Amino acid sequence: MIEQVGFGLVAGCIVLAALLVARAKNAIHGVLWLGVVLGATAVLYVMLRAPFLAGIQLLLYVGGVMTLMILGVMLTRHDQHEAALERKRPWLAGVLSLFLLGMLVTAIQTSPELHASEAAPATVKDIGRSLLTEHVLAFEALSLLLLATMIGAIVLLRRDRPDRLVEESR
Amino acid sequence: MTLGLCLILSAALFCIGLYGLLTHRHAIGLLLSLELMANATNINLIAFSRFRGDSMGQVFALFSIALTVTEVVVGLAIVILLHRAYRDARVGRASEFRH
């Protein structure tokens, strides 16, 4: 029972905050509400017996991504007006999204229900083993990707690129 | 709490993200919406992991989170670049690339 109520609360929180993100007029507000969504999702993870993922979620998303986002918003904001998140064709988008939602819900409802497995939840140890044995290739590829992303971000944002200099001196 | 409910929640989150993706003009807004959608998929993964008793879902979610992070990093870099170039990060401006 308590589980149901907890799920309802968390789910309501997530959906509400997500709606606020989607409808946010101010970028900073949007980012903050996203934080709420991510945080609530972390709670949900705990409820789904994935505490490690919840931790990661909090660390990476709420700690890292949120910070990045806020920094990004602040870096690109020059006045209130520009930070405003304009919107267009809300009706069409709404109809399409609702339509998709309807289809997904129908699909889910018509599928056979799966009951909670009683298997012991995966521990950090399991995940770590799995990462370094079964998925070691993907893991290494991911680390390469991260490296590339890091370098890419630096290169993209460097101000003193030679070609840029030539361009600016013109 | 059933798998169906989790999936419906995930679907709802995904559709909200989609709605945001379709309506926002500002690059930051787009990134936010994308995050919502990514989160929706992660919820799915974890839910399946829970209900099937398979740790694989969590591992996948882990990868997914990492990928999302890289996406945000590159996305933000582009947003900043756009802003530098146009003093504005509304994606409509960048449509002059097509000429």
Place this chain on the structure above:
Amino acid sequence: MTEHILSLIVAAPFVAALILLFLPPKQLGLIRFTAAIGAFVSLVLSLYVAFLYNSQAGGLQLAEVYPLVPSLGIELRLAVDGWGVSLLILTGVIIFAGVLASTSLADRAKEFFVLLLVLVAGVFGVFVSQDLFVFFLFYEIAVLPMYLLIGIWGSSHKVTEAGPLRFVWKWFDIGGREYAAMKLTLMLLVGSAFILVGLLALYFSAGAGTFDMAVLAKAHYPRSLQLWAFVLFWLGFGSLAGVFPFHTWSPDGHASAPTAVSMLHAGVLMKLGAFGVMRIGMMMLPDGARFWAPVVGAVAVVNVVYGALSALSQKDLKYIIAYSSVSHMGVVMLGAATLTQSGWNGAIYQMFAHGIMTGLFFALVGHIYERAHSREVAKMGGFATVMPGVAAFFTLAGLSSLGLPGTAGFVAEFLVFAGAWQSPQAWWSLFGVLGAFVTAVYVLRVSRAVFFGEGPSPHFHDLRDARRVEWAPLWILGGTLLLCGIWPRLLLDFIDPATSSYLRLVVAVAGGQP
């Protein structure tokens, strides 16, 4: 070596092109020499194939099979039949003559010869491929370099705006070489798209999981598929063969193209189209062929007469020759449409004869254009005084084009007309004969206007006869024309058995006329 002769013949121009790529672009002499050697090797190999081919036995010979994409049943399946042998020789002769005829080309000669040789490799590939997919692949290799060859090395001319569709003019640079190249490429590619659809239809309908043409030809296709797929092949390949009304790329394309390209295009490439219609369209889809033959033949008759009349009205030397190609390709298609032994023999023979003849024509016109800097017939006159050799060869080509006995043109036209007479639509041959007469009218008219009369006006101070190596293509082509006219069995011995066996595929099912 003999067991890989067909791969060699396809590879030879490629190899020559590769070697050319690594030569310094400034060394014109070396480049020309290499290109000529490459072309000469092709010629020798094609003659060697004819020597190896046992015309008594007939059928496909010298086969080679290498798997390419086993999962889809695509194989590099090379073999040659009697038709292939004669068309290989045609290609060999034309490319050798063509390379020799472009020795005066200096601008970006290296790239020119590379493209030319790649194109020829494609042509060779088409004639020896027995795998439909590879056939199509080579077909595209043969068609595409043309765009660059005309667009870069071509020449432009003015076409006056007129007619009810005048407003279209301002959108295009009509008459420009880029326009001509674009038009040619686009029209041929649309044709290719048709072919591709038809080809996939065959592949999936046969369900044999192979592109082997022998297997596909034996498969039985539903009649409805045959009917529409044949039209695809007819129009697709027909656009390259200059079938009315998809011939309009030909005058512009041939007029704008540099000499060797015109020679190769009118001489060999247009034959690919007709060859495709017969080898793929008619042989794979006998029901379709028999159903559409009256239409194909009627359109071919239009080609013959309409092309000849259009040629009569032209004032530009290259346009006249280009339209004559349209007319003569009509004869090929007419022969194909008769679905008779003579008609098909004639169609293949006409491919050869017209190829050589038009190659000779374009070589001569190229020479005249180069010396006179003009292609306007009205301005010329009396050229025979200063270029007697060119005049003589022009007359020879002209006589072959109007079907004079003793030249290859006669054999071809006679066979086609005889075939048409045996077919249900005997009236075709009346129009064919009429077309030959109109050809006589315009060919002699042009030859008189250009070569006869008082010596050339002082405006043309640069005129001279062919010299040294310039003679070579003229003699080669002219000699071939005469040789195959006097003793047609040089080729017919190859062509006839192949025709017999192929025609059986088409007509035997019909139970109709032999």
Place this chain on the structure above:
Amino acid sequence: MLASPVSLALTALLAPGAVALLLAVATPLRNRKSAIVLSVLAALSSLVAAILLVKGQLTPTPPQLLTVPWLLQGGVPFAEIGLRIDGISASMLLVVTFVASCVQIFSVGYMHDESPPAQGRYFTYHSLFLTAMNILVLAPNLLQLFLGWELVGVTSYLLIGYYYRKPSAAKAAVKAFWVTKFADMGLLIGLLVLRSKTGSFDWDATITPQAANLVTLLLFVAVMGKSAQFPLHIWLPDAMEGPTPVSALLHAATMVAAGVFLIVRGWPLFELAHSTRAFMLGLGSVTALLAATMALFQNDIKKVLAYSTCSQLGYMIAALGAGSLLGGFFHLTTHAFFKALLFLGAGSVIHAVHSNDLRDMGGLARKMPVTTLTFVIGALSLAGLPGLAGFFSKDLILEAVGEHGFSLWLVLLLVSAFLTAFYMGRLLLRVFFAPATEKSSHAHESGGFLLLPLGLLAVPALATGYFGGMFGQLYGTAYHFHLGNIGILAAGLGVLGLLLSYVLYRHRAEHPALLAPLGRLIEHGPMDRLYEGGFHRVALPFAALVGWIDRYLVDGVMNLTGLAFIVSGQKIRRIQTGIATDYVLATVGGVLALLLYGVMR
């Protein structure tokens, strides 16, 4: 020991053929005197072979055939080429090679002033012509005959256009080719019909009379072109632009007679075709009369002879139409000799006077005795003076035509006989016996190369008539000369014509007032104008229309299609906004549509 007929025929065929090929390929040989020597030697060796062949044929022998498959159809021969040696081909071969040899020898002198390369070209053409003509004569079937037929047409084109710098010569060459090629369409179609009706190209295949009528009518169209029958005769007078020896050989003696030879060869077919022969009789007679009338009003010596050739060919056609094979062929033979003689004589005169115009000539009888004598022999032979060759052959024709009673055609032919004598009389008087003019006063007798052929040709022009029996034997038909009423009438008319011309033209060049209007009517060549008008006003504008349609309508539609794609492309391009969310929208829309489609299924 005599060589075998086949090897003789091959010699006759291949000697000039080899020379023609050699001269065509080897420029150095062609540009020197060697061309002349080779060409004349080839002609002479053909002549010797032909004489030996005829000698062999005098004893009755079955025809000798040598054929090789030339075209294939499904592994079996579709068409064959080769040799057929019988009386007809042997005697025609003799005529051709004899006249050709004479003409070539004559040409050595006549073309002496041309440059060596030009002479080389000339003799190359001559060798080519002789080859082609021999191909035609020795043909074993109609297909090979057609091959030779077309080839002689080309050599005619080349030789008429020999003086290609002269616009009139170029025009005449092209015209000759067009007209004969137009007519040849009939022959080509006739061959196809013959092949479909009988399964072969042989003239002696079994065929129904109806089919024979159709085939022969088509063949006869070609004969009308080649043998210059009305209304396709218009090219022959113009063909006189060629060098005079060429006119003698091609356009008088041999090539134009090929039409008659075709009928002779195809006699098994023509014999069955009564309708065609009736048509031939009528057309031949009309041509004979019309051309004779036209010949009267020409002032160009060669044109007089050209129209005369037309007229005489009309006789031959009429003879064959009337069913007299021997009459047609006998006249062909005698005509070849005396007309070649006349043309060469004219050539000799032109060589001396440097003019073609009758009004520039006169008084040449004293200055050129040999030419005059031989010319007179030829002219009288042509006029049908009893005892000369022309008399016998013409008599044979008239007898044949008159055999079935007195008909309109006989009248026409008799009138032509009268006219022939009349215009030849005028010609003789104006050229040789009228007072000398400024130009002709400097003339002097030609040299040996010119006179030798004249002498050689004068002999048969005089005497062929007495060898009718021999020709009959070669043909396998009996020939007995007997002078009937018609013969006497014709001879009388001939003498009358000569006398009348003497009375009318002894002292003046102009035509009498009575004839002048007729002359004006004919002089302007209404036929010529009709054809030229037809070409320039109908054919060319039609071609121009077709060309215009192609350029501006058909190609216009093609360009319009291109334009449609360009314009629609520019419109559709707007879809590509460059805004990421729009693409997302499109993607989502597409995915949803697919999902929906999947659900609906």
